[in-house]
Structure formats: structure tokens, C-alpha cells
Amino acid sequence: MVVEKLRICFLGTGSMGSAVLKGLLAAGHPKELISATTKSESSAQALRAMGVSALSTESSPDANALMAGDADLIVLGVKPYQILDVLQELSGEIGKNAVLISMAAGIQIDSMAKVLPANPNIIRTMPNTPALVGRGVTGVAAASTASKDALDATIELFESVGEVIVIEESKINPLSAVSGSGPAWVYYIIEQWEKVALSQGFSEADAKVLVRQTMSGAMALLEDSNEEPEELRRKVTSPGGTTERIIATLEERNLEGIFAESLRAAVLRAEEIAKS
Ligand SMILES: NC(=O)c1ccc[n+]([C@@H]2O[C@H](COP(=O)([O-])OP(=O)(O)OC[C@H]3O[C@@H](n4cnc5c(N)ncnc54)[C@H](OP(=O)(O)O)[C@@H]3O)[C@@H](O)[C@H]2O)c1
CATH class of the missing domain: 1.10.3730.10 (ProC C-terminal domain-like)
Incomplete structure (x- = not known):
């Protein structure tokens, strides 16, 4: 998989989502392959001003399903308590090979897999905000069902905004405390x-x-x-x-x-x- 050719959709594009999104743009990822959602229309407008296709749930309640529908990589940047609900919105709307990449603290791969049992490519990550300037560090833990291509694409995505460390899921909470925070x-x-x-x-x-x-x-x-x-x-x-x-x-x-x-x-x- 070559990440520059993949359609990447950010669901929830606040501090962390926009740090990775802006880092990707700065690294030269084509704008037309990036889409994003937010809650408020004003946040979506700010993203559109950067040339990224963006929808808010405020003006389009099904923005997440609409934007993620044809994405290769779906980056979940909503708050941890919203992750399972947002995944639920994607049920039946996304491709089987889509790679679901959560950046949320605390939400386990098993819990996400239960919501989308037909999607094997679930990856948990923990980036940090220096991604915004290309100097982030991201911990990446893949579901045992995830393909090598899915893991490689995730690594490539986060390497475009800094360094990546591949870990077991059991290490993600300590990594989150060390580098995420x-x-x-x-x-x-x-x-x-x-x-x-x-x-x-x-x-x-x-x-x-x-x-x-x-x-x-x-x-x-x-x-x-x-x-x-x-x-x-x-x-x-x-x-x-x-x-x-x-x-x-x-x-x-x-x-x-x-x-x-x-x-x-x-x-x-x-x-x-x-x-x-
Ligand atoms: N901040 C960090 O340093 C950091 C580091 C590592 C991991 N994380 C993880 O990253 C995730 C986001 O944290 P954050 O600090 O970036 O939070 P944040 O700044 O509050 O961003 C949340 C984003 O989600 C949007 N949103 C809210 N409800 C939504 C919905 N139903 N559908 C789509 N978008 C929705 C918000 O829209 P509006 O812009 O309109 O409010 C905002 O863009 C969390 O899971 C956190 O654990 C954060």
C-alpha cells in the first residue's frame, strides 16, 4: 500500500485529528484524497478553508457515514466516549477492507471489533500533537485480525508526521501516558x-x-x-x-x-x- 494514493477520512478533527491532518498536508499528501468530519459547522468551515472536503454532524447528521463510505483509511479522532457510537454509524456503510484507526485513549480493540465484526482491519494508535510539525511519535497496536497491508498503511500514515513505534495493545496505556500526554x-x-x-x-x-x-x-x-x-x-x-x-x-x-x-x-x- 502506498499511503499517498489512499483516501483518508478523519472522523472528528479537533486538536489531535487536525494535527495529523495538517501534518499530512504539510508532508504533501494530496488534499483531494483527504476528507474530514466535525461536530460544528464552524470547525468544518475551517477545514474547507484549507482545501479539505469536510462535513459537520450539525448540518449533516450522517456526515460520518457519508465521508467514510469510500475511504481506505478511517482515522477516528472523536473523544473516547464517542468512538463506539461513531463506529456504529459506519456499520454497513464502509468497505470490508477499510482500515479503522482509532486514536482514542482507553478504548480497546475488542470493544471496537464487537461493533464492526465484519471489519478485520482495526488498529489502535496513540499519536501526540507534535505531529502538527512533523515531529510526532505514535504508538501503533493492530488487531490480530488486521492484515499486514493495513498495519503497513497505518505505519506509513503516521510516519508522514513523525516516528512510529509498533507495540502490543497491552502497552498502549503506558505509552499514552509517556508520549500521548x-x-x-x-x-x-x-x-x-x-x-x-x-x-x-x-x-x-x-x-x-x-x-x-x-x-x-x-x-x-x-x-x-x-x-x-x-x-x-x-x-x-x-x-x-x-x-x-x-x-x-x-x-x-x-x-x-x-x-x-x-x-x-x-x-x-x-x-x-x-x-x-
Ligand atoms: N489531544 C491530544 O494530545 C491527544 C493525544 C493522543 C490521543 N488523543 C485522542 O484523540 C481523540 C480526540 O482528542 P482531541 O483532544 O483532539 O479532542 P477535540 O479537540 O475535542 O476534538 C474532537 C473532535 O471531534 C469532533 N466531534 C465531536 N462529536 C463528533 C461526532 N459525533 N462526529 C464527528 N466529529 C465529532 C469535534 O468537532 P468540533 O470541532 O466541532 O467540536 C472535534 O473536531 C481522543 O479520543 C483522544 O483520546 C488526543
Whole structure:
């Protein structure tokens, strides 16, 4: 399967759906092969302004079935609680070989397969919003009934907006906490770090430059070197120096423990969503 030739339909095109859609457009996927649905007419209009064929359920209640009918890949970008209802709308309307790709947290492949028993190609994914700038990372888990072509097309789709990791479905909740929610971890850290800089009397503009340039500079250095973060950290940390005190304070407050607890809370929530 060559993904540039496939018709891709996004059902639910909000933060995540539009990040992948815009990433695809930026990667050169033909606009005429992309379609999308939203709830509100204003969101659909915004997509049409980008040259994508879009319908809202507000003005066309059967928008999802209409748009997905002839699609090769159907990307589900509605909220988790809506996934099974939207799949139900597709029953009898889509091709047997259509690839159903859910991006929803918590909704298991088995639950989706029960709604569309005639469709073997069900794939669960967990992307993240840097897909918007072609630097996403997406976890992909396929149903045991999915064909190799279906999995390959999904991998190709998400590789056009970043990196892909193929995993067992059992790993998708932890992956979701690490990378799906990952941008929120990073932005929250940046927020705290900038507050600390501001508290030292730096202007807002200077605090932003100090923190953001350090963040992106440190990442660029990591990507450029063959060294692990621990080694690069050591190079900044002279024995008995100031950086050593920063790391010691973070360790005393058990930053690793806080991260572990945050991840456990997210996994627990994904399990609750799956049950409800
Ligand atoms: N946000 C993330 O970083 C992230 C990361 C990984 C996975 N996800 C998953 O991605 C999914 C969407 O999350 P989100 O943050 O993108 O939510 P969102 O911004 O609220 O987007 C939801 C989209 O669904 C549309 N919609 C609502 N009801 C619909 C219906 N019945 N039929 C078709 N479209 C409908 C909404 O339309 P309007 O625009 O008109 O409201 C909106 O475009 C979730 O399942 C989430 O678990 C999100």
C-alpha cells in the first residue's frame, strides 16, 4: 500500500485529528484524497478553508457515514466516549477492507471489533500533537485480525508526521501516558521553570528566552551527540558546584517518584475509561 494514493477520512478533527491532518498536508499528501468530519459547522468551515472536503454532524447528521463510505483509511479522532457510537454509524456503510484507526485513549480493540465484526482491519494508535510539525511519535497496536497491508498503511500514515513505534495493545496505556500526554509534561515543566526565572527578577521576555532556548538547545545537543542524557548532564555538573545542588534537590524531592506516580495515575484513568 502506498499511503499517498489512499483516501483518508478523519472522523472528528479537533486538536489531535487536525494535527495529523495538517501534518499530512504539510508532508504533501494530496488534499483531494483527504476528507474530514466535525461536530460544528464552524470547525468544518475551517477545514474547507484549507482545501479539505469536510462535513459537520450539525448540518449533516450522517456526515460520518457519508465521508467514510469510500475511504481506505478511517482515522477516528472523536473523544473516547464517542468512538463506539461513531463506529456504529459506519456499520454497513464502509468497505470490508477499510482500515479503522482509532486514536482514542482507553478504548480497546475488542470493544471496537464487537461493533464492526465484519471489519478485520482495526488498529489502535496513540499519536501526540507534535505531529502538527512533523515531529510526532505514535504508538501503533493492530488487531490480530488486521492484515499486514493495513498495519503497513497505518505505519506509513503516521510516519508522514513523525516516528512510529509498533507495540502490543497491552502497552498502549503506558505509552499514552509517556508520549500521548508527553507534550503536556514538557509544557508544564516549562511553565514552572519560567515562573522560577520570573521570581528571580527576569523580565517575561528574558525568562522565555532563557528557558525555551535552553530546552531546545539541550534537545538539539542530545540529538546531535552520541551521548546519553546522563553523560551530557555530568558535563554540566562539576563536583561541589551549583548544578550538583539542583540535581540533589530534585532527587531529595524524588522527581522520579513524582513522574512514576503521574504515569500510574494516567494509566489508571485509561483503564477507567475502558471500563466505563
Ligand atoms: N489531544 C491530544 O494530545 C491527544 C493525544 C493522543 C490521543 N488523543 C485522542 O484523540 C481523540 C480526540 O482528542 P482531541 O483532544 O483532539 O479532542 P477535540 O479537540 O475535542 O476534538 C474532537 C473532535 O471531534 C469532533 N466531534 C465531536 N462529536 C463528533 C461526532 N459525533 N462526529 C464527528 N466529529 C465529532 C469535534 O468537532 P468540533 O470541532 O466541532 O467540536 C472535534 O473536531 C481522543 O479520543 C483522544 O483520546 C488526543
